[in-house]
Amino acid sequence: MPAIEGVQIIPLNKVVNQRGHLLEVQRADDPHYPGFGQAYVTCTLPGIIKAWYRHQAQTDQVAAIKGEVALVLYDSREASPTFRHLLEVTLGEQAPRLVRIPPGIWHGFKAVGDEPAYLLHLNSVAFNFAETDEERLPADSPAIPYRW
DSSP: OOOOTTOEEEEOEEEEETTEEEEEOOOTTSTTOOOOSEEEEEEEOTTOEEEEEEOSSOOEEEEEEESEEEEEEEEOOTTSTTTTOEEEEEEESSSOEEEEEOTTEEEEEEEESSSOEEEEEEESSOOOSSSOOOEEOOTTOTTSOOOO
16 A cells, blocks of 8 residues: 555564563654653454544554554545555554554554554643544544445
8 A cells, every 4th residue: 555645654673682672662862753742552452443533733653562453544635645545554563663643644443363452652742631633433434445
């Protein structure tokens, strides 16, 4: 699938030794660091779909900590050179990476495999319950040309 304007897929550095490993996800001196508002971890059970989400101001960043997900992004920004492009990215422990999702991109994911998937979410803006910067569509929305 083609790339989407503004989406970055950043390989992560996994340092393995005889005692285990360290997975460096982000640093304030990384060139792709968008600032920090909130960090949280989600757990998604096998086969469960969490889709679709879009923000107007917030940059989302997602990395798999445990398990595996199919992350799907859809560019609905009419002024974008990649308008109506889809991008599917597999996130998991075997190929650790961070996906940076700019505002305006619909995104969702499905936990694949036999175990729960744990994702680290690094958002540029803290969630505001009174004034959410989040739009949602159902996973089977005809507005997005993707079928889980």
